[in-house]
Amino acid sequence: MTKNTTKKPPITALSGEISDLDLRLLRIFKHVVECGGFSAAEVELNISRSAISRYMSDLETRLRMRLCNRGRAGFSLTEQGSQVYKNILKLQEDLERFRSNINAVHHRLVGNLHLGLTDSTISDPNSRITGLIARLKELGPDITITLETTGPNEIERSLIEGRIHIGILPCHQELPSLRYHELYREKSYLYCDRTHPLFSYSKEQLHRSRLCDHDYVAPAYKPDINLLKQQAVLNTTARAYQMEGIANLILSGHYIGFLPDHYARQWVENHRMKALLPEQFCFETPFMAVKKNEAHPHLLRDTFLQLLLDDYSQQAQGA
Template sequence: MSRKPAAKLRQVSDIDLRLLRIFKSVVECGGFSAAEVELNISRAAISIAMGDLEKRLALRLCQRGRSGFSLTEEGVQVHEAALQLLASLETFRTHVNTVHKCLKGELNIGITDNLVTMAHMRISNALAALKEKGPEVVINIRMIPPNEIERCVLDGVLHLGVIPELRPLPGLEYYPLYEEASQLYCGRSHPLFNTPDGAIDQAALHHYDAVVPAYAQTSQIKALHQELNASATATDREGVAFLILTGRYMGYLPTHFAQRWLNEGVMRPLLPDQRYYVTHYSVITRKGLTSNLVLDTYLKELELTEASVCTGNSLVCG
Protein backbone atom coordinates (compact mmCIF):
# COMPACT_ATOMS: atom_id res chain seq x y z
CA MET A 1 0.00 0.00 0.00
CA SER A 2 1.52 3.31 -1.13
CA ARG A 3 2.01 6.09 1.43
CA LYS A 4 -0.04 9.26 0.95
CA PRO A 5 2.29 12.20 0.19
CA ALA A 6 2.47 14.93 2.85
CA ALA A 7 0.51 18.11 2.25
CA LYS A 8 2.60 21.07 1.09
CA LEU A 9 2.21 24.73 1.96
CA ARG A 10 1.79 26.37 -1.44
CA GLN A 11 1.33 30.01 -0.41
CA VAL A 12 1.97 32.01 2.74
CA SER A 13 -1.06 34.17 3.48
CA ASP A 14 -1.73 36.92 6.02
CA ILE A 15 -3.48 34.28 8.13
CA ASP A 16 -0.35 32.13 8.10
CA LEU A 17 1.78 35.10 9.17
CA ARG A 18 -0.59 35.85 12.05
CA LEU A 19 -0.47 32.22 13.19
CA LEU A 20 3.33 32.13 12.91
CA ARG A 21 3.62 35.25 15.06
CA ILE A 22 1.44 33.60 17.70
CA PHE A 23 3.60 30.46 17.48
CA LYS A 24 6.76 32.58 17.87
CA SER A 25 5.37 34.22 21.03
CA VAL A 26 4.31 30.88 22.51
CA VAL A 27 7.82 29.48 22.01
CA GLU A 28 9.49 32.58 23.47
CA CYS A 29 7.16 32.55 26.49
CA GLY A 30 7.57 28.82 27.04
CA GLY A 31 3.92 27.83 26.78
CA PHE A 32 0.30 28.83 26.23
CA SER A 33 -0.37 30.24 29.71
CA ALA A 34 2.64 32.55 29.74
CA ALA A 35 1.83 33.74 26.20
CA GLU A 36 -1.64 34.98 27.23
CA VAL A 37 -0.22 38.19 28.70
CA GLU A 38 2.24 38.67 25.84
CA LEU A 39 -0.41 38.26 23.14
CA ASN A 40 -3.34 39.70 25.11
CA ILE A 41 -5.61 36.86 23.98
CA SER A 42 -7.06 33.93 25.90
CA ARG A 43 -5.38 30.58 26.30
CA ALA A 44 -8.28 28.98 24.41
CA ALA A 45 -7.72 31.35 21.47
CA ILE A 46 -4.00 30.53 21.48
CA SER A 47 -4.79 26.80 21.49
CA ILE A 48 -7.15 27.23 18.53
CA ALA A 49 -4.53 29.26 16.63
CA MET A 50 -1.85 26.63 17.25
CA GLY A 51 -4.22 23.89 16.10
CA ASP A 52 -5.00 25.86 12.94
CA LEU A 53 -1.30 26.36 12.22
CA GLU A 54 -0.58 22.65 12.65
CA LYS A 55 -3.43 21.83 10.24
CA ARG A 56 -2.23 24.34 7.65
CA LEU A 57 1.33 23.00 7.84
CA ALA A 58 0.25 19.36 8.28
CA LEU A 59 2.84 19.09 11.08
CA ARG A 60 2.77 18.47 14.81
CA LEU A 61 4.64 21.46 16.24
CA CYS A 62 4.53 20.99 19.99
CA GLN A 63 3.59 18.76 22.89
CA ARG A 64 1.32 20.30 25.49
CA GLY A 65 -0.22 18.72 28.52
CA ARG A 66 0.48 17.91 32.15
CA SER A 67 4.15 17.34 31.42
CA GLY A 68 4.45 20.92 30.15
CA PHE A 69 5.17 22.58 26.82
CA SER A 70 7.87 21.38 24.44
CA LEU A 71 8.58 21.62 20.72
CA THR A 72 8.65 18.57 18.49
CA GLU A 73 11.60 18.13 16.12
CA GLU A 74 9.41 19.55 13.34
CA GLY A 75 8.38 22.40 15.63
CA VAL A 76 12.01 23.39 16.19
CA GLN A 77 12.60 23.56 12.44
CA VAL A 78 9.39 25.52 11.79
CA HIS A 79 10.26 27.97 14.59
CA GLU A 80 13.70 28.64 13.09
CA ALA A 81 12.15 29.11 9.64
CA ALA A 82 9.47 31.41 11.10
CA LEU A 83 12.11 33.63 12.73
CA GLN A 84 13.92 33.98 9.41
CA LEU A 85 10.67 34.69 7.55
CA LEU A 86 9.44 37.35 10.00
CA ALA A 87 12.88 38.98 10.08
CA SER A 88 12.93 39.05 6.26
CA LEU A 89 9.51 40.71 6.18
CA GLU A 90 10.71 43.42 8.56
CA THR A 91 13.86 43.89 6.46
CA PHE A 92 11.68 44.31 3.35
CA ARG A 93 9.42 46.84 5.07
CA THR A 94 12.40 48.79 6.37
CA HIS A 95 14.05 48.76 2.93
CA VAL A 96 10.91 50.12 1.25
CA ASN A 97 10.64 52.85 3.86
CA THR A 98 14.30 53.68 3.25
CA VAL A 99 13.57 54.12 -0.47
CA HIS A 100 10.90 56.66 0.50
CA LYS A 101 13.28 58.25 3.04
CA CYS A 102 10.56 57.62 5.62
CA LEU A 103 11.60 56.84 9.19
CA LYS A 104 9.13 54.03 9.85
CA GLY A 105 9.44 50.41 10.89
CA GLU A 106 10.79 48.54 13.88
CA LEU A 107 13.99 48.66 15.89
CA ASN A 108 14.54 45.35 17.67
CA ILE A 109 17.18 45.55 20.41
CA GLY A 110 18.66 42.95 22.76
CA ILE A 111 20.25 44.30 25.95
CA THR A 112 22.21 42.64 28.73
CA ASP A 113 20.51 42.99 32.13
CA ASN A 114 20.98 45.84 34.62
CA LEU A 115 22.46 48.53 32.38
CA VAL A 116 19.60 50.96 32.94
CA THR A 117 21.35 52.47 35.98
CA MET A 118 24.34 53.63 33.93
CA ALA A 119 24.51 57.35 34.64
CA HIS A 120 25.27 58.45 31.08
CA MET A 121 22.09 56.89 29.59
CA ARG A 122 23.50 56.70 26.05
CA ILE A 123 21.02 53.96 25.06
CA SER A 124 18.00 55.86 26.38
CA ASN A 125 19.12 59.24 25.03
CA ALA A 126 19.68 57.81 21.55
CA LEU A 127 16.26 56.12 21.65
CA ALA A 128 14.66 59.43 22.62
CA ALA A 129 16.37 61.15 19.68
CA LEU A 130 15.26 58.37 17.31
CA LYS A 131 11.65 58.66 18.50
CA GLU A 132 11.82 62.42 18.04
CA LYS A 133 12.85 61.99 14.40
CA GLY A 134 10.54 59.04 13.71
CA PRO A 135 7.42 59.11 15.91
CA GLU A 136 6.03 56.06 14.09
CA VAL A 137 9.08 53.88 14.77
CA VAL A 138 8.19 50.85 16.91
CA ILE A 139 10.88 49.97 19.47
CA ASN A 140 11.08 46.42 20.84
CA ILE A 141 13.57 45.67 23.63
CA ARG A 142 14.43 42.16 24.84
CA MET A 143 16.47 41.64 28.02
CA ILE A 144 18.31 38.39 27.29
CA PRO A 145 21.76 36.83 27.91
CA PRO A 146 24.69 37.96 25.73
CA ASN A 147 25.04 34.65 23.86
CA GLU A 148 21.36 34.77 22.87
CA ILE A 149 21.73 38.40 21.77
CA GLU A 150 24.63 37.41 19.51
CA ARG A 151 22.62 34.55 17.98
CA CYS A 152 19.54 36.72 17.38
CA VAL A 153 21.60 39.49 15.75
CA LEU A 154 23.33 36.96 13.49
CA ASP A 155 19.95 35.42 12.58
CA GLY A 156 18.44 38.82 11.82
CA VAL A 157 15.85 38.56 14.61
CA LEU A 158 17.44 41.58 16.35
CA HIS A 159 18.78 44.65 14.57
CA LEU A 160 21.35 45.31 17.27
CA GLY A 161 22.48 44.18 20.69
CA VAL A 162 24.30 45.58 23.72
CA ILE A 163 26.70 43.04 25.22
CA PRO A 164 29.95 42.81 27.19
CA GLU A 165 33.02 42.26 25.02
CA LEU A 166 34.05 38.64 25.64
CA ARG A 167 35.12 37.13 22.34
CA PRO A 168 34.58 38.78 18.95
CA LEU A 169 32.54 36.83 16.40
CA PRO A 170 33.49 37.20 12.70
CA GLY A 171 29.91 37.86 11.55
CA LEU A 172 29.37 40.89 13.83
CA GLU A 173 30.33 44.56 13.81
CA TYR A 174 31.30 46.04 17.20
CA TYR A 175 30.83 49.66 18.29
CA PRO A 176 32.34 50.56 21.71
CA LEU A 177 29.68 51.88 24.07
CA TYR A 178 30.49 51.75 27.81
CA GLU A 179 33.21 51.01 30.30
CA GLU A 180 31.61 49.56 33.41
CA ALA A 181 33.54 49.42 36.70
CA SER A 182 32.77 46.66 39.23
CA GLN A 183 33.87 46.31 42.86
CA LEU A 184 33.70 43.67 45.58
CA TYR A 185 30.80 44.25 48.02
CA CYS A 186 29.35 42.85 51.23
CA GLY A 187 26.04 43.48 53.02
CA ARG A 188 25.41 45.33 56.29
CA SER A 189 25.26 42.20 58.47
CA HIS A 190 28.46 40.73 57.01
CA PRO A 191 31.38 40.33 59.49
CA LEU A 192 33.55 42.68 57.40
CA PHE A 193 30.99 45.45 56.98
CA ASN A 194 32.34 47.58 59.83
CA THR A 195 35.99 46.59 59.39
CA PRO A 196 38.18 49.41 58.01
CA ASP A 197 39.87 48.56 54.70
CA GLY A 198 43.27 48.95 56.33
CA ALA A 199 42.43 46.15 58.77
CA ILE A 200 41.24 43.68 56.09
CA ASP A 201 43.75 41.01 55.13
CA GLN A 202 43.32 40.26 51.42
CA ALA A 203 44.34 36.65 51.94
CA ALA A 204 41.65 36.27 54.61
CA LEU A 205 38.90 37.11 52.11
CA HIS A 206 39.02 33.50 50.92
CA HIS A 207 37.61 32.37 54.28
CA TYR A 208 34.27 34.10 53.62
CA ASP A 209 31.50 32.77 51.39
CA ALA A 210 31.19 34.47 48.02
CA VAL A 211 28.72 34.48 45.14
CA VAL A 212 30.19 34.25 41.64
CA PRO A 213 28.52 34.72 38.25
CA ALA A 214 27.25 31.72 36.28
CA TYR A 215 27.40 33.74 33.04
CA ALA A 216 30.38 34.18 30.71
CA GLN A 217 33.28 36.41 31.74
CA THR A 218 36.70 37.24 30.35
CA SER A 219 39.65 35.18 31.60
CA GLN A 220 40.95 38.15 33.63
CA ILE A 221 37.63 38.62 35.42
CA LYS A 222 37.30 34.87 36.00
CA ALA A 223 40.70 34.90 37.68
CA LEU A 224 39.49 37.52 40.20
CA HIS A 225 36.43 35.42 41.05
CA GLN A 226 38.55 32.30 41.44
CA GLU A 227 40.39 33.99 44.30
CA LEU A 228 37.13 34.00 46.29
CA ASN A 229 35.47 31.17 48.23
CA ALA A 230 32.74 30.47 45.68
CA SER A 231 29.87 28.85 47.58
CA ALA A 232 26.99 30.25 45.49
CA THR A 233 26.31 31.24 41.88
CA ALA A 234 23.89 33.59 40.15
CA THR A 235 22.84 33.85 36.51
CA ASP A 236 22.69 37.66 36.56
CA ARG A 237 23.78 40.67 38.59
CA GLU A 238 20.42 40.96 40.35
CA GLY A 239 20.94 37.45 41.72
CA VAL A 240 24.39 38.45 42.96
CA ALA A 241 22.85 41.46 44.73
CA PHE A 242 20.20 39.30 46.40
CA LEU A 243 22.88 37.13 48.02
CA ILE A 244 25.14 40.02 49.01
CA LEU A 245 22.20 41.65 50.78
CA THR A 246 21.74 38.54 52.93
CA GLY A 247 24.95 39.55 54.73
CA ARG A 248 26.29 36.02 54.23
CA TYR A 249 28.13 36.53 50.96
CA MET A 250 30.51 38.89 49.25
CA GLY A 251 30.48 39.40 45.50
CA TYR A 252 31.29 41.71 42.61
CA LEU A 253 28.71 44.20 41.30
CA PRO A 254 28.88 47.12 38.85
CA THR A 255 29.34 50.34 40.82
CA HIS A 256 26.38 52.06 39.13
CA PHE A 257 24.11 49.11 39.98
CA ALA A 258 25.26 48.92 43.63
CA GLN A 259 25.05 52.67 44.28
CA ARG A 260 21.43 52.56 45.50
CA TRP A 261 22.37 50.18 48.33
CA LEU A 262 25.45 52.22 49.23
CA ASN A 263 23.20 55.26 49.55
CA GLU A 264 20.90 53.28 51.88
CA GLY A 265 23.85 52.10 53.98
CA VAL A 266 23.11 48.40 53.46
CA MET A 267 26.14 47.58 51.31
CA ARG A 268 29.79 48.63 51.15
CA PRO A 269 32.78 47.98 48.86
CA LEU A 270 35.69 45.94 50.19
CA LEU A 271 39.22 47.09 49.31
CA PRO A 272 37.97 49.14 46.34
CA ASP A 273 41.49 50.11 45.27
CA GLN A 274 42.52 46.46 44.89
CA ARG A 275 39.30 44.49 44.29
CA TYR A 276 37.80 45.88 41.07
CA TYR A 277 37.66 45.29 37.35
CA VAL A 278 36.33 47.00 34.21
CA THR A 279 33.97 45.45 31.66
CA HIS A 280 33.80 46.89 28.14
CA TYR A 281 30.37 46.96 26.47
CA SER A 282 29.69 47.25 22.76
CA VAL A 283 26.76 47.65 20.43
CA ILE A 284 26.72 44.82 17.89
CA THR A 285 25.12 44.57 14.45
CA ARG A 286 25.35 41.92 11.75
CA LYS A 287 27.99 42.45 9.07
CA GLY A 288 26.76 43.04 5.53
CA LEU A 289 23.32 44.35 6.50
CA THR A 290 21.18 45.95 3.81
CA SER A 291 20.80 49.68 4.43
CA ASN A 292 18.23 50.24 7.18
CA LEU A 293 17.24 53.85 7.79
CA VAL A 294 15.89 53.20 11.29
CA LEU A 295 19.02 51.30 12.43
CA ASP A 296 21.39 53.75 10.71
CA THR A 297 19.64 56.68 12.40
CA TYR A 298 19.87 55.04 15.83
CA LEU A 299 23.57 54.24 15.40
CA LYS A 300 24.19 57.85 14.36
CA GLU A 301 22.38 59.08 17.47
CA LEU A 302 24.57 56.80 19.61
CA GLU A 303 27.63 58.44 18.06
CA LEU A 304 26.24 61.87 18.85
CA THR A 305 25.51 60.93 22.47
CA GLU A 306 29.08 59.60 22.75
CA ALA A 307 30.45 62.93 21.55
CA SER A 308 28.36 64.89 24.05
CA VAL A 309 29.26 62.55 26.93
CA CYS A 310 32.96 62.69 26.07
CA THR A 311 32.84 66.48 26.02
CA GLY A 312 31.40 66.50 29.54
CA ASN A 313 33.35 63.58 31.02
CA SER A 314 36.52 62.22 29.44
CA LEU A 315 36.36 59.01 31.52
CA VAL A 316 33.58 57.64 29.34
CA CYS A 317 35.66 57.89 26.20
CA GLY A 318 37.97 55.15 27.46
Protein backbone atom coordinates in the same frame (compact mmCIF):
# COMPACT_ATOMS: atom_id res chain seq x y z
CA MET B 1 -12.16 -0.59 -19.77
CA THR B 2 -8.68 0.49 -18.82
CA LYS B 3 -8.49 2.12 -15.41
CA ASN B 4 -6.47 5.35 -15.16
CA THR B 5 -3.77 4.64 -12.58
CA THR B 6 -1.95 7.97 -12.94
CA LYS B 7 -1.40 9.40 -9.46
CA LYS B 8 -2.25 13.01 -8.84
CA PRO B 9 0.55 15.08 -7.26
CA PRO B 10 0.02 15.73 -3.53
CA ILE B 11 -1.42 19.06 -2.56
CA THR B 12 1.33 21.26 -1.16
CA ALA B 13 0.64 22.84 2.21
CA LEU B 14 0.08 26.61 2.01
CA SER B 15 0.07 26.40 -1.79
CA GLY B 16 -0.48 29.66 -3.61
CA GLU B 17 -0.53 33.04 -1.90
CA ILE B 18 0.04 33.13 1.87
CA SER B 19 -2.97 34.79 3.45
CA ASP B 20 -3.17 37.15 6.42
CA LEU B 21 -4.64 34.24 8.38
CA ASP B 22 -1.59 32.12 7.64
CA LEU B 23 0.71 34.89 8.86
CA ARG B 24 -1.35 35.35 12.01
CA LEU B 25 -1.27 31.64 12.81
CA LEU B 26 2.49 31.57 12.24
CA ARG B 27 2.96 34.57 14.57
CA ILE B 28 0.91 32.86 17.28
CA PHE B 29 2.94 29.68 16.87
CA LYS B 30 6.17 31.71 17.20
CA HIS B 31 4.93 33.25 20.48
CA VAL B 32 3.95 29.83 21.83
CA VAL B 33 7.41 28.44 21.08
CA GLU B 34 9.24 31.40 22.62
CA CYS B 35 6.99 31.35 25.70
CA GLY B 36 7.55 27.62 26.15
CA GLY B 37 3.91 26.58 25.99
CA PHE B 38 0.27 27.57 25.85
CA SER B 39 -0.04 28.80 29.45
CA ALA B 40 2.69 31.43 29.23
CA ALA B 41 1.61 32.42 25.71
CA GLU B 42 -1.92 33.03 27.03
CA VAL B 43 -0.59 36.04 28.99
CA GLU B 44 1.74 37.20 26.22
CA LEU B 45 -0.93 37.09 23.48
CA ASN B 46 -3.87 38.08 25.71
CA ILE B 47 -6.05 35.30 24.31
CA SER B 48 -7.40 32.19 26.05
CA ARG B 49 -5.57 28.88 26.14
CA SER B 50 -8.46 27.19 24.34
CA ALA B 51 -8.24 29.76 21.53
CA ILE B 52 -4.48 29.19 21.24
CA SER B 53 -5.06 25.44 21.07
CA ARG B 54 -7.64 25.94 18.34
CA TYR B 55 -5.29 28.19 16.35
CA MET B 56 -2.48 25.62 16.64
CA SER B 57 -4.80 22.87 15.40
CA ASP B 58 -5.82 25.10 12.46
CA LEU B 59 -2.16 25.71 11.60
CA GLU B 60 -1.31 22.02 11.82
CA THR B 61 -4.25 21.26 9.53
CA ARG B 62 -3.16 23.88 7.00
CA LEU B 63 0.46 22.68 7.07
CA ARG B 64 -0.52 18.98 7.19
CA MET B 65 1.98 18.22 9.94
CA ARG B 66 2.12 17.97 13.72
CA LEU B 67 4.06 20.90 15.14
CA CYS B 68 4.12 20.27 18.88
CA ASN B 69 3.30 17.86 21.64
CA ARG B 70 1.06 19.16 24.40
CA GLY B 71 -0.47 17.44 27.35
CA ARG B 72 0.48 16.15 30.76
CA ALA B 73 4.07 15.61 29.69
CA GLY B 74 4.36 19.32 28.89
CA PHE B 75 4.99 21.30 25.73
CA SER B 76 7.64 20.27 23.21
CA LEU B 77 8.28 20.80 19.52
CA THR B 78 8.28 17.97 17.01
CA GLU B 79 11.11 17.83 14.49
CA GLN B 80 8.76 19.36 11.89
CA GLY B 81 7.73 22.03 14.39
CA SER B 82 11.39 22.97 14.93
CA GLN B 83 11.86 23.36 11.19
CA VAL B 84 8.73 25.51 10.88
CA TYR B 85 9.92 27.75 13.73
CA LYS B 86 13.34 28.24 12.07
CA ASN B 87 11.62 29.16 8.81
CA ILE B 88 9.37 31.66 10.64
CA LEU B 89 12.49 33.42 11.96
CA LYS B 90 13.87 33.49 8.41
CA LEU B 91 10.56 34.86 7.10
CA GLN B 92 10.58 37.57 9.77
CA GLU B 93 14.13 38.51 8.82
CA ASP B 94 13.18 38.70 5.14
CA LEU B 95 10.15 40.89 5.93
CA GLU B 96 12.32 43.23 8.02
CA ARG B 97 14.83 43.45 5.18
CA PHE B 98 12.05 44.25 2.71
CA ARG B 99 10.66 46.95 5.03
CA SER B 100 14.13 48.40 5.53
CA ASN B 101 14.79 48.53 1.78
CA ILE B 102 11.49 50.33 1.20
CA ASN B 103 12.34 52.74 4.02
CA ALA B 104 15.67 53.46 2.36
CA VAL B 105 13.88 54.27 -0.88
CA HIS B 106 11.67 56.81 0.91
CA HIS B 107 14.38 57.94 3.37
CA ARG B 108 11.71 57.60 6.04
CA LEU B 109 12.09 55.92 9.42
CA VAL B 110 9.22 53.51 9.95
CA GLY B 111 8.93 49.92 11.12
CA ASN B 112 10.14 48.01 14.17
CA LEU B 113 13.41 48.36 16.05
CA HIS B 114 14.26 45.55 18.46
CA LEU B 115 16.82 46.45 21.13
CA GLY B 116 18.52 44.28 23.75
CA LEU B 117 19.90 45.74 27.00
CA THR B 118 21.46 44.21 30.09
CA ASP B 119 19.82 44.96 33.43
CA SER B 120 20.79 47.69 35.91
CA THR B 121 22.26 50.11 33.36
CA ILE B 122 19.58 52.75 33.92
CA SER B 123 21.43 54.00 37.03
CA ASP B 124 24.69 54.44 35.07
CA PRO B 125 25.27 58.08 34.07
CA ASN B 126 27.38 56.81 31.15
CA SER B 127 24.37 54.99 29.71
CA ARG B 128 22.65 57.51 27.46
CA ILE B 129 20.14 55.14 25.92
CA THR B 130 17.02 56.99 27.11
CA GLY B 131 18.05 60.27 25.49
CA LEU B 132 19.03 58.53 22.27
CA ILE B 133 15.70 56.72 22.03
CA ALA B 134 14.02 60.12 22.43
CA ARG B 135 16.09 61.51 19.55
CA LEU B 136 15.24 58.50 17.38
CA LYS B 137 11.52 59.00 18.03
CA GLU B 138 11.88 62.63 16.96
CA LEU B 139 13.37 61.46 13.66
CA GLY B 140 10.74 58.75 13.18
CA PRO B 141 7.56 59.32 15.23
CA ASP B 142 5.88 56.27 13.67
CA ILE B 143 8.52 53.69 14.56
CA THR B 144 7.78 50.87 17.03
CA ILE B 145 10.43 49.94 19.61
CA THR B 146 10.65 46.58 21.34
CA LEU B 147 13.09 46.65 24.28
CA GLU B 148 14.31 43.40 25.83
CA THR B 149 16.29 43.36 29.08
CA THR B 150 18.23 40.14 29.66
CA GLY B 151 21.72 38.68 30.13
CA PRO B 152 24.65 39.27 27.73
CA ASN B 153 24.65 35.68 26.46
CA GLU B 154 20.96 35.82 25.57
CA ILE B 155 21.39 39.18 23.80
CA GLU B 156 24.20 37.78 21.66
CA ARG B 157 22.09 34.71 20.85
CA SER B 158 19.15 36.92 19.86
CA LEU B 159 21.42 39.01 17.61
CA ILE B 160 22.77 35.91 15.85
CA GLU B 161 19.24 34.52 15.37
CA GLY B 162 18.02 37.86 14.03
CA ARG B 163 15.47 38.47 16.82
CA ILE B 164 16.96 41.83 17.80
CA HIS B 165 18.74 44.49 15.75
CA ILE B 166 21.11 46.10 18.27
CA GLY B 167 22.36 44.96 21.66
CA ILE B 168 24.06 47.17 24.23
CA LEU B 169 25.94 44.95 26.61
CA PRO B 170 29.17 44.44 28.57
CA CYS B 171 31.71 42.80 26.32
CA HIS B 172 33.22 39.68 27.83
CA GLN B 173 34.02 38.06 24.50
CA GLU B 174 33.76 38.94 20.80
CA LEU B 175 31.97 36.48 18.55
CA PRO B 176 32.99 36.39 14.86
CA SER B 177 29.38 36.62 13.63
CA LEU B 178 28.81 39.93 15.46
CA ARG B 179 30.26 43.42 15.08
CA TYR B 180 31.18 45.35 18.23
CA HIS B 181 31.49 49.12 18.79
CA GLU B 182 32.78 50.33 22.16
CA LEU B 183 30.67 53.06 23.80
CA TYR B 184 31.92 53.50 27.38
CA ARG B 185 33.43 51.66 30.36
CA GLU B 186 31.78 50.57 33.60
CA LYS B 187 33.74 50.23 36.87
CA SER B 188 32.93 47.48 39.38
CA TYR B 189 34.05 46.81 42.96
CA LEU B 190 33.77 43.93 45.43
CA TYR B 191 31.01 44.56 48.02
CA CYS B 192 29.61 43.08 51.22
CA ASP B 193 26.48 43.84 53.24
CA ARG B 194 26.63 45.57 56.65
CA THR B 195 25.55 42.29 58.32
CA HIS B 196 28.50 40.46 56.78
CA PRO B 197 31.49 39.76 59.09
CA LEU B 198 33.88 41.68 56.79
CA PHE B 199 31.88 44.92 57.02
CA SER B 200 33.33 45.83 60.43
CA TYR B 201 36.96 45.31 59.36
CA SER B 202 39.10 48.42 58.93
CA LYS B 203 41.41 48.85 55.93
CA GLU B 204 44.37 47.90 58.09
CA GLN B 205 42.69 44.69 59.29
CA LEU B 206 41.45 43.55 55.89
CA HIS B 207 43.77 41.46 53.73
CA ARG B 208 43.27 39.47 50.51
CA SER B 209 43.70 36.20 52.39
CA ARG B 210 40.69 36.97 54.62
CA LEU B 211 38.39 37.22 51.59
CA CYS B 212 39.07 33.59 50.63
CA ASP B 213 37.31 32.40 53.80
CA HIS B 214 33.95 33.86 52.74
CA ASP B 215 31.37 32.78 50.14
CA TYR B 216 31.50 34.65 46.84
CA VAL B 217 28.70 35.02 44.25
CA ALA B 218 29.95 35.01 40.65
CA PRO B 219 28.14 36.02 37.45
CA ALA B 220 26.68 32.97 35.67
CA TYR B 221 27.69 34.25 32.23
CA LYS B 222 31.31 34.01 31.07
CA PRO B 223 33.15 37.02 32.52
CA ASP B 224 35.99 38.88 30.83
CA ILE B 225 39.64 38.26 31.67
CA ASN B 226 39.77 41.15 34.19
CA LEU B 227 37.04 39.65 36.36
CA LEU B 228 38.43 36.12 35.96
CA LYS B 229 41.70 37.27 37.47
CA GLN B 230 39.93 39.05 40.33
CA GLN B 231 37.69 36.15 41.32
CA ALA B 232 40.30 33.42 40.90
CA VAL B 233 41.33 33.85 44.56
CA LEU B 234 37.74 33.92 45.85
CA ASN B 235 35.55 31.07 47.10
CA THR B 236 32.72 30.80 44.54
CA THR B 237 29.68 29.11 46.08
CA ALA B 238 26.84 30.85 44.20
CA ARG B 239 26.09 32.20 40.73
CA ALA B 240 23.53 34.66 39.34
CA TYR B 241 22.65 35.64 35.78
CA GLN B 242 21.82 39.29 36.45
CA MET B 243 23.01 42.11 38.71
CA GLU B 244 19.80 42.06 40.72
CA GLY B 245 20.44 38.43 41.61
CA ILE B 246 24.02 39.20 42.70
CA ALA B 247 22.80 42.17 44.76
CA ASN B 248 20.16 40.05 46.50
CA LEU B 249 22.73 37.47 47.53
CA ILE B 250 25.11 40.17 48.79
CA LEU B 251 22.30 41.81 50.77
CA SER B 252 21.56 38.47 52.44
CA GLY B 253 24.73 39.06 54.44
CA HIS B 254 26.22 35.69 53.45
CA TYR B 255 28.04 36.56 50.22
CA ILE B 256 30.52 39.01 48.80
CA GLY B 257 30.29 39.93 45.11
CA PHE B 258 31.14 42.41 42.39
CA LEU B 259 28.66 45.13 41.42
CA PRO B 260 28.97 48.18 39.16
CA ASP B 261 29.70 51.24 41.33
CA HIS B 262 26.66 53.15 40.00
CA TYR B 263 24.35 50.24 40.86
CA ALA B 264 25.77 49.72 44.37
CA ARG B 265 25.73 53.46 45.15
CA GLN B 266 22.17 53.38 46.55
CA TRP B 267 23.23 50.92 49.27
CA VAL B 268 26.66 52.43 49.87
CA GLU B 269 25.16 55.86 50.55
CA ASN B 270 22.74 54.28 53.06
CA HIS B 271 25.65 52.44 54.74
CA ARG B 272 24.11 49.11 53.74
CA MET B 273 27.11 48.03 51.65
CA LYS B 274 30.78 48.85 51.43
CA ALA B 275 33.55 48.09 48.93
CA LEU B 276 36.24 45.66 50.08
CA LEU B 277 39.86 46.56 49.26
CA PRO B 278 38.73 48.84 46.39
CA GLU B 279 42.31 49.55 45.31
CA GLN B 280 42.88 45.85 44.65
CA PHE B 281 39.45 44.41 43.82
CA CYS B 282 38.14 46.53 40.98
CA PHE B 283 37.95 46.25 37.20
CA GLU B 284 36.50 48.04 34.17
CA THR B 285 34.16 46.48 31.63
CA PRO B 286 33.72 47.93 28.11
CA PHE B 287 30.09 48.39 27.07
CA MET B 288 29.48 47.76 23.38
CA ALA B 289 26.84 48.46 20.80
CA VAL B 290 26.57 45.16 18.91
CA LYS B 291 24.87 44.17 15.68
CA LYS B 292 24.91 41.12 13.44
CA ASN B 293 27.87 41.09 11.08
CA GLU B 294 25.96 41.15 7.81
CA ALA B 295 25.91 43.21 4.64
CA HIS B 296 22.15 43.72 4.41
CA PRO B 297 21.14 47.38 4.94
CA HIS B 298 18.61 48.23 7.64
CA LEU B 299 17.83 51.95 7.75
CA LEU B 300 16.27 52.00 11.21
CA ARG B 301 19.00 49.88 12.84
CA ASP B 302 21.81 51.75 11.11
CA THR B 303 20.35 55.16 11.99
CA PHE B 304 20.10 54.29 15.67
CA LEU B 305 23.61 52.81 15.70
CA GLN B 306 24.99 55.98 14.14
CA LEU B 307 23.19 58.06 16.77
CA LEU B 308 24.89 55.95 19.44
CA LEU B 309 28.36 56.21 17.94
CA ASP B 310 28.13 59.95 17.23
CA ASP B 311 26.84 60.72 20.73
CA TYR B 312 29.54 58.78 22.54
CA SER B 313 32.23 60.13 20.20
CA GLN B 314 31.18 63.71 21.02
CA GLN B 315 31.10 62.85 24.73
CA ALA B 316 34.65 61.43 24.54
CA GLN B 317 35.93 64.51 22.72
CA GLY B 318 34.36 66.83 25.29
CA ALA B 319 35.76 64.89 28.26
